[in-house]
Amino acid sequence: MDTITQRFHQALQAFKRSSESDILNKMQAQITPPQIFMLYYINKLGGCKLTQLAEKMEVKPSAVTVMIDRLEKSGYVTRSHDTVDRRAILVEATPAGKEVLEKAIQERNEIIGHYLSRLEQEEARILTELLEKMMGIEPQK
Known part of the structure; x- marks a missing residue:
């Protein structure tokens, strides 16, 4: 089993290195994979607190602050104080x-589609279902 x-x-x-490199090349270094993940999470929630991001990414809030600084400098997010708790900082896309983010997701889907095209359609379906099973995700039909 070790082998x-x-x-x-x-x-x-x-696969991870190759696909991330392909995404960076296609995006022309506009945004990094960790920034894409962070932006995806922020957009999904319609905005969130910095502490939520740190918990989700399993890093310290100071690490999130540095990433948010870069996203804000690029014009991808804005920060504001929470109206309920003025100490909390809210981040919105x-x-x-x-x-x-939409462009990055589109590029990611094209890249993954390219890799999956190396497989027969049935092999791609089986691979996807096996990954879902490994991760405890309910297969979509």
Whole structure:
């Protein structure tokens, strides 16, 4: 089992590196994969507190602040004080942030589609269902 575990890990890491590199190249370094994840989460919630982001990304709030600084400088998010708790900072995606996120998701889907096109349609379905099973995700039909 150790051999299959190592092979799986190596293949997964190679896929991650390659797909992230492809996304960065297509996006022309407008945004990094961690920033995409952060922007996705912010947009999904319609805005959130910095502490929520830190918890979701499993990092310290100071690390999130640095990333938010970069996103804000690029015009992808805005910060404001929570009206209920003035100590809390809320972050929201701007229209430019939503646009770059949409583009990143589109590019990601095209890249993953390219990799999946190397498989037969049935193999792609089986691979997807096996990953869903490994992650405890209910398969979509």
